[in-house]
Amino acid sequence: MEHDPHSGFILAAYAIAAVVIVSMIVAIVSDYWSLKRSLKRFGASGTREADRG
Amino acid sequence: MLRYANPANFLRLAAALIPPLAALTLVLLAVGLWLAFLAPADYQQGETVKIMYLHVPAAWLAMFVYSVMSVSALGTLVWRHPVADAAQKAAAPLGAGFTFICLATGSLWGKPMWGTWWVWDARLTSVLVLFLLYLGLIALWQTFEDQGRAARAAAILTLVGVVNIPIIHFSVEWWNTLHQPASVFRMGGPTISAPLLWPLLIMALAFTFLFLTLHLMAIRNEILRRRLRRLSILAASAAERDEAEIPSAATVARG
Numbered sequence: 001m002e003h004d005p006h007s008g009f010i011l012a013a014y015a016i017a018a019v020v021i022v023s024m025i026v027a028i029v030s031d032y033w034s035l036k037r038s039l040k041r042f043g044a045s046g047t048r049e050a051d052r053g
Numbered sequence: 054m055l056r057y058a059n060p061a062n063f064l065r066l067a068a069a070l071i072p073p074l075a076a077l078t079l080v081l082l083a084v085g086l087w088l089a090f091l092a093p094a095d096y097q098q099g100e101t102v103k104i105m106y107l108h109v110p111a112a113w114l115a116m117f118v119y120s121v122m123s124v125s126a127l128g129t130l131v132w133r134h135p136v137a138d139a140a141q142k143a144a145a146p147l148g149a150g151f152t153f154i155c156l157a158t159g160s161l162w163g164k165p166m167w168g169t170w171w172v173w174d175a176r177l178t179s180v181l182v183l184f185l186l187y188l189g190l191i192a193l194w195q196t197f198e199d200q201g202r203a204a205r206a207a208a209i210l211t212l213v214g215v216v217n218i219p220i221i222h223f224s225v226e227w228w229n230t231l232h233q234p235a236s237v238f239r240m241g242g243p244t245i246s247a248p249l250l251w252p253l254l255i256m257a258l259a260f261t262f263l264f265l266t267l268h269l270m271a272i273r274n275e276i277l278r279r280r281l282r283r284l285s286i287l288a289a290s291a292a293e294r295d296e297a298e299i300p301s302a303a304t305v306a307r308g
Contacts, residue, residue: 004094004099004100004101005099005165006099006100006101006165007100009101009104009161009162009164009165010100010101010103010104010161012161013104013107013108013157013158013161013162014107016154016157016158016161017107017111017154017157017158020150020153020154020157021150021154021263023150024146024147024150024267025267027146028267028270028271028274029270031271031274032270032273032274032277035274035277035278035281036277038281039277039280039281039284042281042284042288
C-alpha cells in the first residue's frame with residue numbers, strides 16, 4: 001500500500017472514521033459515568049422512587 | 054418484547070447485553086480490518102478500493118439508523134412509550150456520525166477516482182440532506198424543555214424525512230449520477246468478486262453491531278437522564294415544602 005499513489009487518501013479515510021467512532025464511544029461512556037455520579041448523590045432510595053421512568 | 058419496553062426492565066436487559074455485544078463488535082472489527090488489509094487491490098482502482106470497507110458500511114448504517122429512528126418515532130406517536138422516545142433521541146447522534154463517515158470517506162474516495170471531492174448529483178446530495186436531517190433532529194431535541202413534546206416533534210420530523218431513504222437508495226437508478234449503481238444487494242447477485250466482498254460484509258456486520266452496542270448504551274443514558282430529572286424535581290419540591298413548613302411552624306410557636 002505504501003507504493004500506491006493514493007495512500008494518503010486511504011489513510012485519511014481510516015483516520016477520520018477512527019476519530020468519529022472513538023468520539024462517539026467516549027461521548028456515550030463519559031455521559032454514562034457523569035449520570036451515574038449525579039444519581040449516586042440522590043442515594044439508592046431516590047433511585048427506587050424514580051424507577052417508574 | 055413489551056416487558057422490555059418498561060424502563061427498569063430495559064436497564065436490566067441492557068446491562069446483560071452490552072458486554073457481549075461490545076466484545077462481538079471488537080472481534081468483528083478486528084477480523085474485518087485484518088481481511089480488508091489483506092484484500093487484493095482492485096484491477097482499476099488499485100489500493101484505493103480499501104476506502105470501500107469504511108464507506109459502504111457507513112452508508113448502509115446511515116440509512117439503517119434512520120429506519121430505526123422511524124420505527125421508534127411510530128412508537129412515540131402511536132404508543133407514547135418512553136423507551137421509544139429514548140431510542141429516537143439516542144439514535145440521532147449515531148446516525149449523524151455514520152453519515153459523516155460516509156460523506157467524508159466518499160469525498161476522499163471520489164477525489165482520486167472521479168477527480169473531484171464533491172458533485173451535486175442525486176446520491177451525494179440526498180445523503181447530505183440525510184446528514185442535515187440528523188443535525189436538525191439533534192437541535193430539535195435541545196430546543197424543548199419538556200422531553201415529551203420534544204419526542205413528538207422529533208417523531209413528526211423523522212417520519213416526514215423518511216421519504217429521503219428510498220430517494221437515497223434509488224437515486225442511482227432514477228437519475229444520471231457520477232456514483233456507481235448498487236453492486237452488492239441487487240438482482241442477479243453481487244458484482245464484486247469474493248475476495249473483496251467478504252471483508253466488506255464482515256465490516257458491515259461490525260458497523261451494525263457497533264451501532265447496536267452504542268445505541269443500547271445511549272438509550273440507557275437517556276433513561277438515567279430522565280430518572281435524574283425526576284429525582285431533581287422531587288428534591289426541589291421537597292425543599293420547597295420544607296421552606297413553606299418552617300415559617301408556619303414559627304407562627305404556631307409564636308401563637
